[in-house]
Structure formats: C-alpha cells, structure tokens
Amino acid sequence: TGTATAATGPDRAPGGASVLATTLGAQAAESGRYFGTAVAAGKLTDTTYATILNREFNMVTPENEMKWDAIERSRGSFDFTAADRIVNHATARGQRVRGHTLVWHSQLPGWVGGITDAGTLRSVMNNHITTSMAHFRGKIHSWDVVNEAFADGTSGEQRASVFRNVLGSGYIEEAFRTARSADSAAKLCYNDYNIENWSDAKTQGVYRMVRDFKARGVPIDCVGFQAHFAAGGPPSSFQTTLSNFAALGVDVQITELDIAQASTTAYANAVKACRNVARCTGITVWGIRDTDSWRTGQNPLLFDGNGAKKPAYQSVMSALAATAAPASDAAALASAAVPASAAVPASAVSARNTAAALPTSFTWNSSNILLSPKSDATHTIDGLKDPSVVYHNGKWHVFATVANAAGYNMVYLSFTDWSQAASATHHYLDRSAIGTGYRAAPQVFYFAPQQTWYLVYQTGNASYSTNPDIGNPNGWSAPRHFYPSIPDIIADNMGNGGWVDMWVICDSANCYLFSSDDNGHLYRSQTTMAQFPNGFTNTVIAAQDSNRYALYEAANVYRVQDTNQYLLLVEAIGSNGRRYFRSWTSNSIAGSWTPLAESESNPFARSTNVSFPSGTWTTDISHGELIRARNDQTLTINSCRLQYLYQGLSPGAGGDYNSLPWRLGLLTQTNSTC
Ligand code: G2I
DSSP, X not given: OOTTOTTSOTTBOTTSOBOSOOSHHHHHHTTTOEEEEEEOGGGTTOHHHHHHHHHHOSEEEESSTTSHHHHOSBXXXXXXXXXXXXXXXXXXXXXXXXXXXXXXXXXXXXXXHTOOOHHHHHHHHHHHHHHHHHHHTTTOSEEEXXXXXXXXXXXXXXXXXXXHHHHOTTHHXXXXXXXXXXXXXXXXXXEESSOOSTTSHHHHHHHHHHHXXXXXXXXXXXXXXOOEEOTTOSOTTHHHHHHHHHTTTOEEEEXXXXXXXXXXXXXXXXXXXXXXXXXXXXXEESOSBGGGOSSTTSOOSSXXXXXXXXXXXXXXXXXXXXXXXXXXXXXXXXXXXXXXXXXXXXXXXXXXXXXXXXXXXXXXXXXXXXXXXXXXXXXXOSEEEEEEEEEETTEEEXXXXXXXXXXXXEEEEEESSGGGGGGSOOEEGGGSTTOSSSOEEEEEEEEGGGTEEEEEEEXXXXXXXXXXXXXXXXXXXXXXXXXXXXXXXXXXXXXXXXXXXXXXXXXSSEEEEXXXXXXXXXXXXXXXXXXXXXXXXXXXXXXXXXXXXXXXXXXXXXXXXXXXXXXXXXXXXXXXXXXXXXXXXXSXXXXXXXXXXXXXXXXXXXXXXXXXXXXXXXXXXXEEEEOOSSOXXXXXXXXXXXXXXXXXXXXXXXXXXXXXXXXXXXXXXXXXXX
C-alpha cells in the first residue's frame, strides 16, 4: 500500500497508480471514471449475476429494455416495467444509468417503420423521446439519443432508415434538440459501432456531424464508441479517435466493450486508450459473464460462465490503475502522506461516486511554495498572484497576476507535472496583444461552442482576450470589455472599494459574470450562451454582507460534477487580519446561496484547517482556483479530493500592498470520503 511513501496520498503509489481498489468500479473511480455493464432485467434474480453486478459496477446500461420495441410497442402505449426494474435496482445501489436508446433504426416496431408521412413520423419520434425521457427524468446520467445512424463502408454518410428516408438527414439534430428540451440535466450522446478507427469513412462522417453540431450549438454532450472488437482488440488509432472527438468539446465513452476471446492485451489496449484521454469518462462492457453475451460462443467478456474473473479482468484492473490522471498528478505534490487509516475502503467508492455531494467541513494539506516570480531584464516582479489553471494536452497551464509597486500585469507558464512548475518559463503577457498596463486576476477556460480559449481579467472594466491555442502565449487577442462602462448597481454600492475579480461560468443556456467590490457585495450579470461574450446585462447583487471584510473578493463559482450543486467560494479577511475562504452552495448559478463551510471556525480553507507538513510558509490562504475536472465554460469540479491552487505570503511580510511577496501553493483536501 502507499502508507510508507511520503509525498503521496494514502491510496496512490509513487507513480500515481492506485493500489487499494478491488473492483472495476472503484478502480475506474480512482481516475474519476466509471466502469459499467449492460444489464438484462430478466437476470436480476440470478444471484451469481446480481452479486457481480452489485459488487463490480457503478454504471449500468439496460441491454434491451429501453429500446423502442420494448417501450412503445404500439403507438402511444408506453410500458416501462422492465426498464424500471433495472433503473430501480441500479439507483438503489448508487449505480448510474445510461439510457439506451431513443432513436434507432433497429428493434423498431413495425408500425414506426411503416410511417411514410413526415409530419406523422416527426411527431411520433419526438413523442417517443419526450415521453421516455420524462418517465426517467432525474434517473438517467446519459442518454444514447441516436444510435447507429451512420452507414458502414466508405460513404461516410448516414445509413438509410425510416427516419432518414422520411425526415431527411436533419432528424438527428431534431432528436437532440427534442431531447434537451425533455430533460436538460441528462447528457445527450450519439452512439455507434465501427467508429473506433480514425481513418474509417464512418468515423469521419460521425466526426463531421459532431463538429458541425458543436459549431452550430446543436445540443450534444458525448459520443459513445461501442467497441465490439474482434480478437485483436482496438485499432491502433483508437486513442487518437477518442482524443480527436474529445477535442470537439464532447465527453467520450466506451459503451459496449466486448472482445472475441477476451485477450488480456486487447482488453488492456482498449482501457488504456480511454484512460489516456482526459474526457474519456468511462467504460461499459456489454454484459457480465460470457454466457450473458450476445456473441454466443466467443467468450468476449470479463467473467466466465460461472462468474469467475478471467485473466482479462486482471489486465483491465492493471490498465485502469496505471499512470496518473491529471488530478492525481497534482495530488502527488501535496507534501505528506495522510495516515493510512484515512483511506476509504474501495467498497465505498461506487456509492460515493454517485452521491458526490460536498462535505460540510474541510481539512487540507498544503504543498510548499510551488511557484515564485521570475524577473527578467524588463520585468521586476515582487508578487505572483491570483492563479488560474487548467490541464490540457498533457500539461498544466497557469495564468497569474504579476505585481510590483508600479502595478499589475499577467504571466503564463506551463509544465507537465507540479514538480516541474518551478523550472517553467514565465511568459509575460504584456508582450502579447493583451499589452501593458493594468491587467490582473486572470481566469482561463475553453468556450466549447466557439472552440476558443478565453482569458477573463480586470482592467478597471471586466475584460477578455481569446486564443485558439492555450499553449501560445503570443496568441491572445487585444483586450475587449464586457461592459460599456461600470454597471450602475456596482457604482452605487462599491463605496471606496474596487471593482475586481471577474469570473465567468455558463450553464447550458446562459453565461454569468461575477465580480466583487471589496465592499461586501458579490455581483452577477447574465447573457445567453449564443450571445457570449456580448450582452452581459441584468447586473444584480448575488450576495452581500454588512461586514465588507466578510465578503471581500476573489469569488469563484463551480459546477459540482454529478450533482445539481454549484459551489461559491469568496475570500474574506478574518478577525486576525489574515485571508481565508468561505463557501456556499446553490442548485442554480443564479439561485440563492446556502452556507456550506463559511465561518472563521468552520472555514472552507483557512490556516486553521490547513496542515503544512513542510513548514507553515503562509498564514493567508488567498485568491486562487480549484483544480477543475474539465476545461470548459461549465467550470466543473469533481468533489472527490478537492485541490486548490492559491496565493500565500510569508507571515512576516508587510508594507506596500502591490509589492507584497505572494507565492503560489497547492492545497489537497484530506477529509474527502472517496
Ligand atoms: O448487437 C449488439 C449491440 C450493438 N449496439 C447496440 C446494442 O443495443 C446491441 O445490443 C444487442 C443486445 O445485446 C442483444 O441482446 O442488441 C440486440 C438487438 O436489439 C439484442 O438482441 C436481441 C434479439 O435480437 C432479440 O431477438 C431478443 O429478443 O435480444 C433480445 C432479448 O434477448
């Protein structure tokens, strides 16, 4: 186990590999992924089957029970009985459910296939989607909205089907739009087979469709790769395919994995392709035991007919465990081991993975100083502050304020590993079109609908620059303002404070811009996704405190993955004069905020709940950012073992505020229940 290994958490080996998990679901959860299986309702009473299902998996896909011929055998008459049995079994055990499938040319009752009138078919299709999604609303994590719509062979076109023939190729878009309206919380996926090999015409056809959907704002969140493989396993380009799709701004999943004869190497290769792509969020095998498989006689699964683990099971476990995921890379930098007793048994993981709610109190370990200013011939820097960070293409990308007595500008650096952070080159962004002068407190994210990186910062107004390539420090555009001038409500309430710390977060419909005034007010403006970055209006006070220091600045808002929660952090100045963070949650970005850990005695992060295994280098826990689970405008965090990149300060430092020697460090949560 990892107990004796300094500089690692309790459940990670030095390389970041997990060592405690004993089930597929728990092992996948170590890197934030799920491991699922197809389930047949009729087998839930088979005790061998149910024992493996309940023990190993934290996601399920009904193998046949949600197909059109199972649910709406005659027009308008819906029967969810068998599907409900699977959903109820799963949700009672903390397993998530993938809905499979709403629109598919196969397993389609004859009455649908016989429709020749477009108006009729359109209303039949939309009614089937809406009624099915409404029935399961709140219980389905992701839906295969459209299944297997592309043709095999070299055309790269949609296959002939009653939907395409009668409605035209736009039916897929219509299905996704209908699905989003029917259940705005479910992830909407396109699912297909034989799209694993990057150069195949079918793969390219699906890729073009997803790219087009993202460019035009058609709602699609994910692409499922069925991965029904012959004995050789995945094509060598599978990982490339997954990452190319992910780069379009969708999650990707392996949704129906089975491999003839289940060779250990073939299974390991399939798992590694997913594990190496950050947005590959999970793997589902198409059945539990070989005897449960649709591929009779091919023994393509992980358990034999008696329910015993096959060699491929072990190779999947090893492949899931190998190599650090981005978050564990950062975790490895937290300066000391947590006692082994803090380790949570693997059996708890699948339940935790579902109910990923945040705790109501926090404890942390802090790293030592990871990043300090680097002056050069034309930049003399005293403080490195206000970090923003994403993990993209195998690197951490950090943006921060650089400060000296003369004022503020910004810097960019990237590195593969936090242990390399101190040696990274500092690229001063005043050399880009961002230019010189007052620019501070950057926030970076990828705005997926425009396939563009945004850097949001303060200039006296709220400003932004864009860049197609986050790795190119010279690629940023000149500053543009979000507002024509300071909104009246801010001017009227800020007193002698400053208008600072702009923060953008979007849900599926709108984007919101938060800012602070160092005077006890948190402001929020709003625009639509389609209008972003323009149109921010309706500025309101989102939170306030009569003690200006209790609600001071550096506000962050995040979406908590797999929950309906948003998390608000605001920096306060404590009664001892030191900076710390308070936290609240809400079920919508524009909702009201409920206290989580928000007092000096129960803070989100304060010197009092942070341990410094290598020496207390700061008593301020100040302006920073949580490590996110993804890089897009949703600012999604995984609640499992939070990490917070922050600015800290030598406790004895004083004098001119702009010249203070701020440095950056990383907190890792130590009381996480996962
Ligand atoms: O064909 C393999 C999979 C390809 N991707 C989509 C999946 O939905 C599909 O799953 C298979 C199921 O594993 C089979 O179990 O889909 C088949 C067709 O829906 C399923 O087969 C059907 C038989 O065709 C029916 O005759 C049978 O009544 O299974 C039904 C239930 O056993």
